[in-house]
Structure formats: C-alpha cells, structure tokens
Amino acid sequence: MTYIGNKSDLRVVGTRPDRPDGVEKVTGRAVYGADFRLAGQLTGRILRSPHAHARIIKIDTSKAKALPGVKAVMTAEDLPNITSEEAFVGEGPTNFRDQSLNVMARGKVLYEGHAVAAVAAMSPSIAEAALALIEVTYEVLPHVIDVEEAMAPGAPILDENLFTAGVDPKPTTPSNIAKKIILKSGDIDAGFAKADVIAEGRYVTAAVHQAYIEPHACVATIGADGQATVYASSQGHFMIRSFCAKLLGMEISNIRVIPLEIGGGFGGKTIVYLEPVALKLSQISGKPVKLVMTREEVFRASGPTSGAVVEVKMGAMKDGTIVAAQAVLKYQAGAFPGSPVQPGLMCAFAMYDIANVHVTGYDVISNRAKVAAYRAPGAPISSYAAEQVVDDLARQLGMDAITIREKNAAKAGTKTVYGVTFPEIGYEAVLAAAKSHAHWKAPLGKNQGRGIATGFWFNIGGESSASVFVNEDGSVSVVSGSPDIGGSRASMAMMAAEVLGIPVDNVRPIIGDTASIGFTNVTGGSRVTYATGMATVQATEKVIEQLKQRAAMIWDISPDAVDWKDGQAVPAGANAGGFDPLSLAAIAAKAGKTGGPIGSEVSVNAQGAGPGFGAHICDVEVDRETGQTTIIRYTAIQDVGRAIHPSYVEGQIQGGAVQGIGWALNEEYIYGA
Amino acid sequence: MSKTHVTTTINGEPAEFLAEAGLSLLDALRDEVGLTGTKEGCGSGDCGACSVIVDDRLVCACLVLAVEAEGATIQTIEGVATGDTLHPLQRKFIEHAALQCGFCTPGFLVAAKSLLEKNNNPTETEVRFWLAGNLCRCTGYDKIVRAVMDAAAEMRGA
Amino acid sequence: MSGLSYTAPSTISEAVSLLANASGLAKVLSGGTDLLVQMKSGRLKPALIVDTKKIPGMIGIREIDGAFVIGAATSGALMGEHAGLVAAWPGVVEATNLIGSTQVQGRASLAGNLCNASPGADSPPAMIAAGAIAVIAGPAGTREVPVEAIVTAPGRTSLAKGEFITEFRLPKKPARSGDAYLRFIPRTEMDIAVVGCAIAVTLDANGVCIAAKVALGAVAPTQLVVAGAAAALIGNKLTDAVLAKLDAECQAVCKPITDKRGTIEYRTKVAGVLARRVAAIAFQRAGA
Structure with a gap:
C-alpha cells in the first residue's frame, strides 16, 4: 500500500484545507446527541444514589408508575442478570457484568450518583416528578474514597466476591485490590547497588474528569419486532451496539447505532451509561426515549480518570547512567475494577533505556464513579512521578535536565520492561528539538522557574473499516466507522484525495452507522488516523485498481497497460500517449457500461503503529505571598509522524x-467538603 | 400547569412560544423554538455554550427565564451568518482550525461577535478575558483567540 | 418546578404586595445568575418569582451632584460602562466586574450579589468600603441601611418578608480619595474568592490618611468591616510599618473556615497580603 508518511511529493497531506464539517459546526446546524429528536419521543430521567455505599433493600416504583404521563419505570430487575465476562469493547479491558451493574445498580449502590432507577414520561417535569415518587430503601454501609485507605486491612469491602488477582497463592479473603501486576527486567537490587545517587518520591495525583463540554445524550427506539435503533454521540457506535446487545440480551444484528456529532470525549465516551437504559425504557413504553445527562450527572456518574499514589525510586551512576528504576502504582478504578494501571506501568519509564526495572501496580476499587479512559490512559500519572525523580537525579548529579534524558534515552533496539523492542523511534529527536529550542535557553525573571517533562504513548492500531465510492459524476465519498472527535473526517478525505490524486474538495467524508460500514473499534488510543486511515488508503487503492480496469475496458487494452496519475487514467507502456487520459468523471460516467458502480470497502486490524514521544517545557511564576502560579511560557515538542492536517495535530497538542495544566494546577474531585 | 405566551424577535424574525414559569430561555430556544445550535454544557452559567445576545447584551441562555424574554430581541448562532454567507468570525474559525469537536463553537462565536460589536480592535488580553466564560476542552484556546483577532482585523479592513 | 409562578410587576408597591402576601417561598429575580442555578439544582423551590426589572429605576445609574444612585437590578456590565462611576468609585466597579464571566456580568446585579448572602461575594466588600447605603422598600415603607447591615449569615439577610432592595446610594467621593478591591483566586478568571479585600481612603494635602474603611470577604460568615485596620491607616502615610499593622489587624479579625478553596491559615494569611496590596492601590488612586 501507499505509505503516505514516506511519500516525498505530497499534494494534499500536510496542507491545511477547511474541514468538511466546518460550516455545519460554525452555523449551529451540526446535530449532537441532545439535538436529535424523534417524533413522539419520551423524556427519560435517571434516579441516582445519594449514598456512597449502601445496600438496596427495596425499590418501590408503584407511585411513579401511577403518575399520569409516566410511560415506563425501570430498575436493574428489568435487565438480565448477566454473568461476569471480560470485554474488550471500549478502550482497555472491562467486564460486561460490571458495565451492567454500572448502568443500573443491582443489590448495592457503590458510589454517590450510581443509577438505581429510570423513568420515561411525556415531559421533563413529569419525569422529574416521577423520580421524586420512587421510594428506595437503603441500608447505608461504610464507604471508602481514598485509594490507600481502600487497600488497607479492615477497609469497607465493595465486592465480597472480589479476590486480588495476580497474587500467589490465591487470597482467601475479599479485597478492594482487584489486581496486582508486576513488570520487571534485569535485577533491581543489583541495579541500585551500582548506583552512586538515588532519588525517590511519593506523588499523589487527583482524579480529574475528561470534562468534554457535551454531556452524554442519546435517543433510543425499539419496535415490537425487536429492531432497535440508537442515536447517540460517542467515541464508538459499534461499542454502544456491543454493550447494548450484551446488557439487554439482544442479538447484535437487531441493533443499529447511528452516530451523532460528538462534543468531546477524551476517552470518556468509550463506554456506555445511557444507551441500554434508554433502549429498555423504549421497550417498556413502546416509544422512543431520549436521555440526556446534566453536567452534575456527568461529574457524579461518568468518567473520571484515576486518582493515584505513585512511589518512584531511581538510581544513577556518576556519569548519569540510570541503572535502576522502581515504582509502585496505586490507581483508583472507581467502583468497578479496570483502572489504567497496566499502561501506567508500561509507560512510566518507557522513555529510557534502563537495565534494571521493577514496577508494581495495584488496581483498586473504591466508592467513586467507575473510571473511564482519559488521554493516554494511565500514562500521565506514572510519567509525572517518574519525571520528577529523573529531575531529582539530575539535580544530585549537577546535570542538565535534558542531558540526563539524552544520556538514558530509549532508541531503536531498546527493550521495554513490557517486552517490546523499539523500532526506529523519535525520542532522541524530541530531546534534541527541546534542547535547541529558544525557550530552553531563554532567561527567567524573578520568581520564575522552568521545568521539562517527557512522555510516551504506544499509539495503537486495531480494527477499522472504510469504504470509498466513486459517485456518478466522479466525486468521491469516503465512509468510515470512526466517530470524528477532532478532525478525522478531514484526514480521511485528505488521505483518499492524496492517493487518488484529486483535490480534497472532491471527496466527501462521512461516518457510517453500524449497519452501513464494517466493524470499527472506538475512536481512542490514538488509533484512528493510523488504522482507519490505513483502511481508507487501502480502499482507495482498490478503487484505483477498478478505475484502471474500467479505463482499460474503455480503451480495450490490458489493465496492466494503464497507469493512474494525477487523478486520471493514462495509457502506459506500449500504449503510452495512445489515448487521451480519462478523468474520474469520465470513467464514472461510463461505469454502468463497464461493470457497474465503482467502490470498495476495506476492513483492517492494523498493527505496527509507531510510538509517540513528547517533551513539554513550561515556565511558571509563583507569587511567593499567595502561592498563585501563573504559566508564563509553554512549549510542546511532539513526534507526530506525518501530520495529515497539521492544524488539527497542533490543536490536539495544545x-x-x-x-495537563488544569490537572496540575486546578482540577480535582473533592469529597466530603 | 399554565404556560405563558412569550413573544420575541429571534434572529430578526418574530417568534412565539409557550413557557412554564421555570423554563430557561435555553430550553425554550432548543425545545420550543427548535433552535438547537445553542448548546447546554452545564446549565449553571459556567461554560458559555449557551451564549446568546438578548437586547444587545451577551448572556447565558441557561440563566435567563424564558418568560423574561417577552418583547426581547434575541440573537443566536443560527443568526450569525447572513443567508449562506458566513460571518468573518465563522470563516476564521474554520480557517484557523479554532474548533475540534465544535460543541462549544456556537457559544464562542456568539460571544466573540458581541465583543467585536463593542470593540472592533481588541487586544489578545481583552479577547481572552471577554471569552473567559466560554469553556473549550479541545483546543486549548490558542487557535480560538487567533481566529477572533484575525476576524477583527479583517472586519476593520486591516 | 410545578406550582411555580412568575410575575413582573411595574411598581415598587405592587412588588412589595406580591412578596408580602405570597403564601409559599417568594424570591426576587433581578439578574437571576444565582437564583436560576439554585432552582435548577433543586436547592431552592420557590412558589413565586417576582421579577423586579420592569420597575422603573431598578436598572440604571444616576449621578446626582457627584453622588450615585444605582438601581438594585443594575448589572455589572452597565456599571463598567458608566464612565462617571468608574472614575469615582473604581474599586466598586472592579469588584462588580469580577463576578463570573462576561455573560454573567450582563445579568448579575448588585442586589443579587449582596442578597445571595455568600461570604465570598465580590461586590459587597467594595460597596461597604465605599460607604454604600441600601434603600429597602417594604410593607412599612422604605428604609435606608448601610450595606454591611444586610447580610446576617451565609444565605441570610436582614430583609423582612415583603422587603427588597430598590437602589444603592454611593456618596460623592471626597477630594483626594480612592478605593480598590482585590480578590484572591487560584486561577485568572471565573472563580469564587478565597479572600476578598476592599479599602477606601481619603488623604489630606500631605498624603496622610484622614479617613479609611476596610472590608474583608470570604474570611467570616459575613463580610467584615475591619475597624482596627482602618485605624492603622488613619493618621499615617503608607509606610512599611503601617502596612505591617494593617496586615496584622486584618489577620486578627479573620474567622474563616477550611474548605475546598482554602484552609483557615491560608485565608488568614492571604487576607493580610491582599490588604497591603489593596491599600497601595487605594492610596495611589487617592493621589498619594
């Protein structure tokens, strides 16, 4: 296939055309989750737990059901009580049973804001009145919020059937520690024995929410024949389909999910909260049901990422060689297992070539909303701690912060603690760019300081589908299965245009629903431009093969004797110059007579994504009397590979x-205040 | 429950709707009038996604009661373009990639339009303070501020 | 929301009558930037909303012989656009223009900011330092009280049933006077004060302070008038020793709570820091 990244004569890729969804979005016409409506739709509302941890003794919905205008009331009793089953549906592993219990509590509520019942009614005010009529009897239980308190002996246990995995022998008492993971390479003790200096620290990071501006929203409808349609904004409509099918006991083919515009996600819309509930309410009421979260519900019941405690210890020799790196990561998972502690372990020291590494991770449940993916899930938390300790080593050694990183930089051939040996990577180039940047050498004023930190993310590939059609007039449609969260329609159109050799304006990209394009994983993990781009490029290439065949038929020569050049079929070889080139439009006009419509769909499971490295330099000024911290200057250096649309790559980094600044300075969840 | 009949002018056109006493102008615009370009991000005046101009004053539609809008002149995102001609701010937002998910964009555009109507030559600091009540989680604001400055320059004929 | 009714009377007496005779909870609506949030969250469930903005005089600023009458429902944006008010009482205007965003300033009113009775409100300390008087209409007629007499506790005011504030009066600024307000928030904008401090001073021809009023916000259940801090300024120029005394006097009266915005110790310290900085601005504005 065409490797766009290596092409030297790019015409479209690397330019900055207007995005195809721009006009819709600047005029208010783009339809997001809460903007969509179906005729006769009901308004849904969810009743949420006021307690952090409680046993549900009884839910009496009779008064709510009796209220005029109420068309459906549901609780977990209306959902199948499914068994535990690992799911690889969103971004990172989860469990279908946990997801079921998360969308509607069964037996116990595990966090303040946990859904316990839902209603659908003729109007918002009736739905709200109905919620107030649902009587829930709770037996309030002791709760635990802090990660280390949740790990401690005697902590309130959320799940009596949870025994720490990854411990030998298998524990006999339940624990809030869902899993213990150890990754190691070399001999950590021998490494520390070689060290001339040792630095260590304990770093506490707050749980923060992805805080997309668009609250979760969907409209669901299901007919008497069991055919369901869900209109929703998410990072993966196939993900919604999978969860709805499993949580409601439906066949996947009976559920069609139509993606609406998504108002931000950052990982937080890679799992379901509302859709199975809306579908069930629709089933009970026989009408379409719309569910929209309030901002308060978003903060109480969705996301966030893990708060964590990370302990790091590193040792280096006098010349700056880091000889040992050790870390213990305690990540909050929220009410159900599944924190991103594993990628946290893998990313912590991935920037460095260190002989002896030992990292231990704990996945810990507590009475908080279940965490969801958030921008390189798990990585910023452990990198933050590791990078502080690297700085401490540099200070002890009297070394420049970039120099110590250069000295230990991972490069092609470096074997990571998780077993992968890096191919050609960009970390050294990132450091070189940081070191030569004017910012690194700029003078600092009074009360100002400068820091640098580097980071790593795998980038992933995965399953993606795209189809490319040549329309009757020679214009091109590109359909992909990836929700566009920040400009992916623009990049798909640009890649197709590049390969076809036509202007990007001639390509119209759209997102196909679950019934009109092949399976596609969620938009997450930094995979779409790569994997969906790969499917798009391959589908475009197949279309070019067809176009060449059609031209060959028109000219009555062998397809091998046709080249595709600058958006046209041209005769090649012995026939070169023998015919006038045929444009896309000319070939499309004759498609009916040369074999029918021209188009191709390609599904891939993309492998081999190149990892990403970045370095950020930040100057702050601190008011010594109040502690107020002001960002004075910020420079981000990122190895992005080939930027398809540089403006949107810059936008992602900015x-x-x-x-990150918000996380460092302002954002956190505060309980009990 | 009794509803109040509210008569307004929205984007230059007469518009009438019925409102319960507690209905916000935001919900009235979205659900009663069908103008869903104005977004709800928080419902508490913190995010600015529901920015509209009421009688020449920039406000959060979620913090105005629909019944208060009786007799008011309201501008929403749907009225920013003239026919199929985009406002310079709209063009510059696209050109500068000042939107990613686009959900906050209508609020930013309405707020920025209100700024430029009062001050056609704002400094970067003035733009940032004026727009401080419009939250964008995608862009980091830099491209938004550039787009507003560039639109202002173009509108001044600079 | 069921059972809620809305009314927009056109006279003060009509509004008083509606408020006085309401059977359930009746709330005055001016800018609504606090009220609507409290209704949406379910914290407040009023039966009646009395919108006062249609009453003549409730919105607008009149300058009378150098003094100012500000309608109680006047927004911060209108105050910021009034050149005469900005010139005379910059501290009052800058405090009001710190409330929320541009959008909120387009609606949020002086009376609302005061009567919401939040310890962290920005405009009350500045109004108190400036010597503002609130004019209150009620079933027994009108009365005038200093702004510091309105808030009695978080969420509570001294207004009786049927009463509401119709206007504020700011005195004619004496010669060689200046006022200023600063608040501390960890961010740049869009936050609620951890501490707020307002100071108004009058100097003599030699730059010696002859009158001063110091008010603190967010360090006690209500705004505090700090007499000791004013005394520290009066009779003095702004020397390091005077600033230190001002700082200490302000810290001494703080009775804050520890909450998500700051600890007792932090708020107390910052109150002193802000007082020093605000005094410097006020003296400079007074021509020192």
Whole structure:
C-alpha cells in the first residue's frame, strides 16, 4: 500500500484545507446527541444514589408508575442478570457484568450518583416528578474514597466476591485490590547497588474528569419486532451496539447505532451509561426515549480518570547512567475494577533505556464513579512521578535536565520492561528539538522557574473499516466507522484525495452507522488516523485498481497497460500517449457500461503503529505571598509522524497541554467538603 | 400547569412560544423554538455554550427565564451568518482550525461577535478575558483567540 | 418546578404586595445568575418569582451632584460602562466586574450579589468600603441601611418578608480619595474568592490618611468591616510599618473556615497580603 508518511511529493497531506464539517459546526446546524429528536419521543430521567455505599433493600416504583404521563419505570430487575465476562469493547479491558451493574445498580449502590432507577414520561417535569415518587430503601454501609485507605486491612469491602488477582497463592479473603501486576527486567537490587545517587518520591495525583463540554445524550427506539435503533454521540457506535446487545440480551444484528456529532470525549465516551437504559425504557413504553445527562450527572456518574499514589525510586551512576528504576502504582478504578494501571506501568519509564526495572501496580476499587479512559490512559500519572525523580537525579548529579534524558534515552533496539523492542523511534529527536529550542535557553525573571517533562504513548492500531465510492459524476465519498472527535473526517478525505490524486474538495467524508460500514473499534488510543486511515488508503487503492480496469475496458487494452496519475487514467507502456487520459468523471460516467458502480470497502486490524514521544517545557511564576502560579511560557515538542492536517495535530497538542495544566494546577474531585 | 405566551424577535424574525414559569430561555430556544445550535454544557452559567445576545447584551441562555424574554430581541448562532454567507468570525474559525469537536463553537462565536460589536480592535488580553466564560476542552484556546483577532482585523479592513 | 409562578410587576408597591402576601417561598429575580442555578439544582423551590426589572429605576445609574444612585437590578456590565462611576468609585466597579464571566456580568446585579448572602461575594466588600447605603422598600415603607447591615449569615439577610432592595446610594467621593478591591483566586478568571479585600481612603494635602474603611470577604460568615485596620491607616502615610499593622489587624479579625478553596491559615494569611496590596492601590488612586 501507499505509505503516505514516506511519500516525498505530497499534494494534499500536510496542507491545511477547511474541514468538511466546518460550516455545519460554525452555523449551529451540526446535530449532537441532545439535538436529535424523534417524533413522539419520551423524556427519560435517571434516579441516582445519594449514598456512597449502601445496600438496596427495596425499590418501590408503584407511585411513579401511577403518575399520569409516566410511560415506563425501570430498575436493574428489568435487565438480565448477566454473568461476569471480560470485554474488550471500549478502550482497555472491562467486564460486561460490571458495565451492567454500572448502568443500573443491582443489590448495592457503590458510589454517590450510581443509577438505581429510570423513568420515561411525556415531559421533563413529569419525569422529574416521577423520580421524586420512587421510594428506595437503603441500608447505608461504610464507604471508602481514598485509594490507600481502600487497600488497607479492615477497609469497607465493595465486592465480597472480589479476590486480588495476580497474587500467589490465591487470597482467601475479599479485597478492594482487584489486581496486582508486576513488570520487571534485569535485577533491581543489583541495579541500585551500582548506583552512586538515588532519588525517590511519593506523588499523589487527583482524579480529574475528561470534562468534554457535551454531556452524554442519546435517543433510543425499539419496535415490537425487536429492531432497535440508537442515536447517540460517542467515541464508538459499534461499542454502544456491543454493550447494548450484551446488557439487554439482544442479538447484535437487531441493533443499529447511528452516530451523532460528538462534543468531546477524551476517552470518556468509550463506554456506555445511557444507551441500554434508554433502549429498555423504549421497550417498556413502546416509544422512543431520549436521555440526556446534566453536567452534575456527568461529574457524579461518568468518567473520571484515576486518582493515584505513585512511589518512584531511581538510581544513577556518576556519569548519569540510570541503572535502576522502581515504582509502585496505586490507581483508583472507581467502583468497578479496570483502572489504567497496566499502561501506567508500561509507560512510566518507557522513555529510557534502563537495565534494571521493577514496577508494581495495584488496581483498586473504591466508592467513586467507575473510571473511564482519559488521554493516554494511565500514562500521565506514572510519567509525572517518574519525571520528577529523573529531575531529582539530575539535580544530585549537577546535570542538565535534558542531558540526563539524552544520556538514558530509549532508541531503536531498546527493550521495554513490557517486552517490546523499539523500532526506529523519535525520542532522541524530541530531546534534541527541546534542547535547541529558544525557550530552553531563554532567561527567567524573578520568581520564575522552568521545568521539562517527557512522555510516551504506544499509539495503537486495531480494527477499522472504510469504504470509498466513486459517485456518478466522479466525486468521491469516503465512509468510515470512526466517530470524528477532532478532525478525522478531514484526514480521511485528505488521505483518499492524496492517493487518488484529486483535490480534497472532491471527496466527501462521512461516518457510517453500524449497519452501513464494517466493524470499527472506538475512536481512542490514538488509533484512528493510523488504522482507519490505513483502511481508507487501502480502499482507495482498490478503487484505483477498478478505475484502471474500467479505463482499460474503455480503451480495450490490458489493465496492466494503464497507469493512474494525477487523478486520471493514462495509457502506459506500449500504449503510452495512445489515448487521451480519462478523468474520474469520465470513467464514472461510463461505469454502468463497464461493470457497474465503482467502490470498495476495506476492513483492517492494523498493527505496527509507531510510538509517540513528547517533551513539554513550561515556565511558571509563583507569587511567593499567595502561592498563585501563573504559566508564563509553554512549549510542546511532539513526534507526530506525518501530520495529515497539521492544524488539527497542533490543536490536539495544545488542547492536551491545557488539560495537563488544569490537572496540575486546578482540577480535582473533592469529597466530603 | 399554565404556560405563558412569550413573544420575541429571534434572529430578526418574530417568534412565539409557550413557557412554564421555570423554563430557561435555553430550553425554550432548543425545545420550543427548535433552535438547537445553542448548546447546554452545564446549565449553571459556567461554560458559555449557551451564549446568546438578548437586547444587545451577551448572556447565558441557561440563566435567563424564558418568560423574561417577552418583547426581547434575541440573537443566536443560527443568526450569525447572513443567508449562506458566513460571518468573518465563522470563516476564521474554520480557517484557523479554532474548533475540534465544535460543541462549544456556537457559544464562542456568539460571544466573540458581541465583543467585536463593542470593540472592533481588541487586544489578545481583552479577547481572552471577554471569552473567559466560554469553556473549550479541545483546543486549548490558542487557535480560538487567533481566529477572533484575525476576524477583527479583517472586519476593520486591516 | 410545578406550582411555580412568575410575575413582573411595574411598581415598587405592587412588588412589595406580591412578596408580602405570597403564601409559599417568594424570591426576587433581578439578574437571576444565582437564583436560576439554585432552582435548577433543586436547592431552592420557590412558589413565586417576582421579577423586579420592569420597575422603573431598578436598572440604571444616576449621578446626582457627584453622588450615585444605582438601581438594585443594575448589572455589572452597565456599571463598567458608566464612565462617571468608574472614575469615582473604581474599586466598586472592579469588584462588580469580577463576578463570573462576561455573560454573567450582563445579568448579575448588585442586589443579587449582596442578597445571595455568600461570604465570598465580590461586590459587597467594595460597596461597604465605599460607604454604600441600601434603600429597602417594604410593607412599612422604605428604609435606608448601610450595606454591611444586610447580610446576617451565609444565605441570610436582614430583609423582612415583603422587603427588597430598590437602589444603592454611593456618596460623592471626597477630594483626594480612592478605593480598590482585590480578590484572591487560584486561577485568572471565573472563580469564587478565597479572600476578598476592599479599602477606601481619603488623604489630606500631605498624603496622610484622614479617613479609611476596610472590608474583608470570604474570611467570616459575613463580610467584615475591619475597624482596627482602618485605624492603622488613619493618621499615617503608607509606610512599611503601617502596612505591617494593617496586615496584622486584618489577620486578627479573620474567622474563616477550611474548605475546598482554602484552609483557615491560608485565608488568614492571604487576607493580610491582599490588604497591603489593596491599600497601595487605594492610596495611589487617592493621589498619594
């Protein structure tokens, strides 16, 4: 296939055309989750737990059901009580049973905001009145919020059937520690024995929410024939389909999920909260049901990422060689297992070539909302701690912060603690760019300081589908299965245009629903431009093969004697110059007579994504009397590979940096205040 | 429950709707009038996604009661373009990639339009403070501020 | 929301009568930026909303012989656009213009900011330092009280049933006077004060302070008038020793709570820091 990244004569890729969904979005016409409506739809509302941890003794919905205008009331009793089953549906592993219990509590509520019942009614005010009529009897239980308190002996146990995995022998008492993971390479003790200096620290990071501006929203409808349609904004409509099928005991083919515009996700819309509930309410009422979260519900019941405690110890020799790196990661998972502690372990020291590494991770449940993926899930938490300790080593050694990183930089051939040997990577180039940047050498004013930190993310591939059609007039449609969260329609159109050799304006990209395009994993993990892009490029290439065949038929020569050049079929070889080139439009006009419509769909399971490295330099000024911290200057250096649309790549980096600043300075969940 | 009949002018056109006393102008615009370009991000005046201009004053539609809008002149995102001609701010937002998911974009555009109507030559600091009540989680704001500055320059004929 | 009714009377007496005779909870609506949030969250469930903005005089600023009458429902945006008010009482205007966002400033009113009775409100300390008077209409007629007499506890005011504030009066600014307000928030904008401090001073021809009023916000259940801090300024120029005394006097009266915005110790310390900084601005504005 065409490797766009290596092509030297790019015409479309690397330019900055207007995005295809731009006009819709600047005029208010783009339809997001809460903007969609179906005729006769009911308004749904969810009753949520006021307690952090309680046994549900009884839910009496009779008064709510009796209220005029109420068309459906449901609890977990209306959902199949499914068994535990690992699911690889969103971003990172989860469990179908946990998801079922998360969308509607069964037996116990595990966090403040946990859904316990839902209603659908003729109006918002009736739905709200109905919620107030649902009587829930709770037996309030002791709760635990803090990760280390949840790990401690005697902590309130959330799940009596949870025994720590990854411990030998298998524990006999239940624990809030869902899993213990150890990754190691070399001999950590021998490494520390070689060290001339040792630095260590304990770093506590807050749980923060992805805080997409669009609250979760969907409309669901199911007919008497069991055919269901869900209109929703998410990072993966196939993900919604999978969860709805499993949680409701439905066949996947009976569920069609139609993606609406998504108002931000950052990982937080890679799992379901509302859709199975809306479908069940629709089934009970026989009408379409719309569910929209309030901002308060978003914060109480969805996301966030893990708060964590990370302990890091590193040792280096006098010349700056880091000889040992050890870390213990305690990550909050929220009410159900599944924190991103595993990628946290893998990413912590991935920037460095260190002979002796030992990292231990704990996946810990507590009475908080279940965590969801968030921008390189798990990585910023452990990198933050590891990078502080690297700085401490540099200070002890009197070394420059970039120099110590250069000295230990991972490069092609470096074997990571998780077993992968890096191919050609960009970390050294990132460091070189940081070191030569004017920012690194700029003078600092009074009360100002400068820091640098580097980071790593795998980037992933995975399953993606795309189809490319040549329309009757020679214009091109590109359909993919990836929700567009930040400009992927633009990049798909640009890649197709690049390969076809036509202007990007001639390509219209759309997102296909679950019934009109092949299976596609969620938009997450930094995979779409790569994997869905790969499917798009391959589908485009197949279309070019067809176009060449059609031209060959028109000219009555062998397809081998046709080249595709600058958006046209041209005769090649012995026939070169023998015919006038045939444009896309000319070939499309004759498609009916040369074998029918021209188009191709390709599904891939993309492998081999190149890892990403970045370095950020930040200057802050601190008011010594109040502690107020002001960002004075911020420079981000990122190895992005080939930027398809550079403006949107820049935007991702700028947005990520600002989220990081928020995490570092302002954002947190505060309980009990 | 009794509803109040509210008569307004929205984007230059007469518009009438019925409102319960507690209905917000945001819900009225979205659910009663069908103008869903104005978004709800928080419902508490913190995010600015529901920015609209009421009688020449920039406000959060979620913090206005629909019944208060009796007799008011309201501008929403749907009225920012003239026919199929985009407002310079709309063009510059696209050109500068000042939107990613686009959900906050209508609020930013309405707020920025309100700024430029009062001050056609704002400094970057003035733009940032004026837009401080419009939250964007995607872009980090840099491209938004550039787009507003560039639109202002174009509108001044600079 | 069921059972809620809305009314927008056109006279003060009509509004008083509606408020006084309401059977359930009746709330005055001016800017609504606090009220609507509290209704949406379910914290407040009023039966009646009395929108006062249709009453003549409730919105707008009149300058009378150098003094100012500000309608109680006047927004911060209108105050910021009034050149005469900005010139005379910059501290009052800057405090009001710190409330929320541009959008909130387009609606949020002086009376609302005061009567919401939040310890962290921005405009009350500045109004108190400036010597503002609130004019209250009620079933027994009108009365005038200093702004510091309105808030009695978080969420509570001294207004009786049927009463509401119709206007605020700011005195004519004496010669060689200046006022200023600063608040501390960890961010740049869009936050609620951890501490707020307002100071108004009058100097003599030699730059010696002859009158001062110091008010603190967010360090006690209500705004505090700090007499000791004013005394520290009066009779003095702004020397390091005077600033230190001002700082200490402000810290001494703080009775804050520890919450998500700051600890007792932090708020107390920052109150002193802000007082020093605000005094410097106020003295400079007074021509020192």
